[in-house]
Amino acid sequence: MKDSIVTFRATVVGAFALLLGIQLAAAQGSRNMVFRPADSLNASAFDRFYNLDFDGAIREFQQIADRHPNDPFAVNHLLTGVLFQELYRMGALNTGDYANDSFVGKPHRPADPKAAQRIRDLVDHALKLEEARLADDPKDVDALYARGVTRAQFSTYTVLIERAWFSALRNAVGARRDHERVLELSPSYTDAKLIVGAHNYVMGSLPWGVKVAVAMVRLGGNKQTGLDYLKDAAHSNGETSVDAKILLSLFDRREHQYDEALKYTRSLIPSYPRNLLLALEEGNLLRAQGKLGEAAAVYRRIWQAGREGKYANLHYEFAALSLGDTLRATKDYAGAAVAYDEVGHADNPDPEVLQKANLCAGEMYDLLQKRDLALKKYEAVIASKSDNDNADLARKRLKEPYRVE
Numbered sequence: 334m335k336d337s338i339v340t341f342r343a344t345v346v347g348a349f350a351l352l353l354g355i356q357l358a359a360a361q362g363s364r365n366m367v368f369r370p371a372d373s374l375n376a377s378a379f380d381r382f383y384n385l386d387f388d389g390a391i392r393e394f395q396q397i398a399d400r401h402p403n404d405p406f407a408v409n410h411l412l413t414g415v416l417f418q419e420l421y422r423m424g425a426l427n428t429g430d431y432a433n434d435s436f437v438g439k440p441h442r443p444a445d446p447k448a449a450q451r452i453r454d455l456v457d458h459a460l461k462l463e464e465a466r467l468a469d470d471p472k473d474v475d476a477l478y479a480r481g482v483t484r485a486q487f488s489t490y491t492v493l494i495e496r497a498w499f500s501a502l503r504n505a506v507g508a509r510r511d512h513e514r515v516l517e518l519s520p521s522y523t524d525a526k527l528i529v530g531a532h533n534y535v536m537g538s539l540p541w542g543v544k545v546a547v548a549m550v551r552l553g554g555n556k557q558t559g560l561d562y563l564k565d566a567a568h569s570n571g572e573t574s575v576d577a578k579i580l581l582s583l584f585d586r587r588e589h590q591y592d593e594a595l596k597y598t599r600s601l602i603p604s605y606p607r608n609l610l611l612a613l614e615e616g617n618l619l620r621a622q623g624k625l626g627e628a629a630a631v632y633r634r635i636w637q638a639g640r641e642g643k644y645a646n647l648h649y650e651f652a653a654l655s656l657g658d659t660l661r662a663t664k665d666y667a668g669a670a671v672a673y674d675e676v677g678h679a680d681n682p683d684p685e686v687l688q689k690a691n692l693c694a695g696e697m698y699d700l701l702q703k704r705d706l707a708l709k710k711y712e713a714v715i716a717s718k719s720d721n722d723n724a725d726l727a728r729k730r731l732k733e734p735y736r737v738e
Contacts, residue, residue: 369406369475369572372397378410383575384607385647387418405462405479412455412486419448424685425493426610444494452490459483474519481511485528505532523566527573530562531580538587560584567597575601582614591622609635609647616655625659632656636675650679654690661697670697688717692727699735707734 368375378393394411401407420426423442460483466476485508492501509532512525536554563584566577578597585594598614605611616631632652639649657672673694676687695710707730714727 370397370401370404372400372407378414382414382417383605385421385609386607387414387421390414391418403462405459405466405476405483408455408459408462409479409482409486412452412459412483415448415455416452416486416490419444419452420489420493422448423494424683449490449494452494456483456487456490472518474515474522477511477515477518478522478525481508481515481525481528484508484511523569524571524573526562526566527577527580530559530566530577532559533562534559534584582618586618586621589621591618594618595622607643607647609639609644609649609651612638613651613655616652616659620655620659620662625663629656629659632659632672639679648679648683648686650676650682650686650690653679654686654693657690657693657697661693666697666700670694670701673697684717688714688721688723691717692723692730695727695730696735699730700737704734 368379374393374397378390378397381387381393382390391411391414394407394414398404398407398411417426423444460480463476463480463483466473467480470476484504488501488504488508491497491504508528512528515522515525516529533554534556537556537559560581563577563581566573567581568574578601582594582597585591585597595615595618598611598618602608602611602615612631612635616628616635619625619628619631632655635644635649635652636656638644639647639652643649653672653675656675657669660666660669660672673690676682676690691710691713695707695714698704698707698710711727711730715724718724
C-alpha cells in the first residue's frame with residue numbers, strides 16, 4: 334500500500350508537472366497561427382521564447398500585456414515566460430529527469446523569492462480576469478480555456494517550486510475539468526485536447542492498484558485516448574501544437590518508442606535552432622536508444638556551436654557532460670576525461686554541472702592510473718560544495734582510487 338501511495342503521488346500529482354514543467358519550450362503558439370490577443374509583437378515574443386531567450390520574451394510579453402490589460406491570454410503568456418525562466422534557472426527543465434517518476438522528489442535550486450511572488454501575482458491576475466468573464470457567461474469557452482491554462486501553470490509552479498503536492502493536484506484536476514468543459518461546448522476546440530490528453534495518458538498508465546484508488550476520487554483516464562488527443566493537438570495548427578509534440582516525445586521516451594520520440598523532437602529543432610534543450614534532447618534520445626556513436630556526434634556538435642556563441646547565456650556545457658557520460662559507457666575513458674574537463678571551459682558553467690564533471694573526470698583519471706590528476710579533481714569537487722552527494726563521493730575517492738564496479 335505504501336508503494337502505491339508513493340506511485341500515486343509521483344504520477345498523479347506530477348502529471349501536470351509533466352504537462353508543463355518539462356516542456357522544452359513550453360508556450361501557446363506556433364509560427365503559422367493567429368495569436369491571442371491579436372498583437373503584432375506576438376510573433377517576435379514567441380520566437381524569442383521558443384529559442385530560450387527568456388529575457389527578450391518576457392520583455393515583449395509584458396509590452397503585449399500592457400497593451401491588452403484585460404486579456405487573460407496575454408497574462409498567461411507573460412506567466413509562462415516568467416515561470417519557465419525561473420524553472421530553467423533552477424535546473425528543473427532537464428528532460429532526462431522526467432523519463433521516470435523520480436523527478437517528483439528530485440531537489441533543485443531554491444526559487445528566487447521575487448520570481449516566485451511575481452508568478453503568484455500573475456496567476457491571481459489571470460484568474461480574476463477569467464472569473465469575471467465566466468461570471469458574465471459560464472459558457473465562455475475562451476475564458477474556460479484560459480482558466481484551465483492558468484490552473485495548469487499554477488500546478489506546475491506549486492509542484493516544482495513550492496513542492497505543495499495537494500495544491501498541485503487540485504489545480505491539475507481543475508485544469509482538466511475546465512478543458513473537458515471546453516470540449517463539451519466546442520468539440521472542435523483542439524487546443525483543449527492537450528491537457529485532457531496528457532491527463533488521460535498519465536491516469537491510464539497507472540498501475541492497477543493505483544487506478545482503483547484514483548477511481549475512488551473520480552479521476553480516471555485511458556492511455557490510448559490520451560495519445561490520440563495529443564496527436565490531434567500536435568497535427569493541428571493551434572496554440573498547443575508545439576506543446577503536444579513535446580509531450581508526445583516525452584511519453585514515447587517513457588514507452589521506449591525512441592524513433593517516434595526522435596521524430597517529434599527533430600521536427601521542432603529546425604524551427605527553433607537556438608533552443609539548447611531541444612538540441613540536447615536529440616542526443617539524449619539517441620543515447621537512450623543505445624546509439625552511442627550518433628549521440629556523441631550530436632553532443633560534439635552542440636558543444637562546438639556553444640563555443641561559437643550559438644547558445645548565448647545558456648548552459649551548453651551540458652553537452653560536454655553528456656558526451657563524457659556517453660564515451661564512458663563505451664569505455665573510452667581518456668575521451669571521457671577530456672569531455673568532462675571541457676565543462677570548465679564553458680562560459681559561466683553551471684556550478685552543479687561543473688562539480689559533477691570534476692567528480693567524473695577524477696574517476697576517469699583513476700581508471701587511467703593518473704592519480705595526481707584524479708586527486709586534484711576530487712579536491713575541486715569538495716572545494717566547490719562540500720555538503721552534497723558529489724562531495725561525499727569525492728572524499729571517498731580521495732581515500733581510495735575509483736575502480737569500475
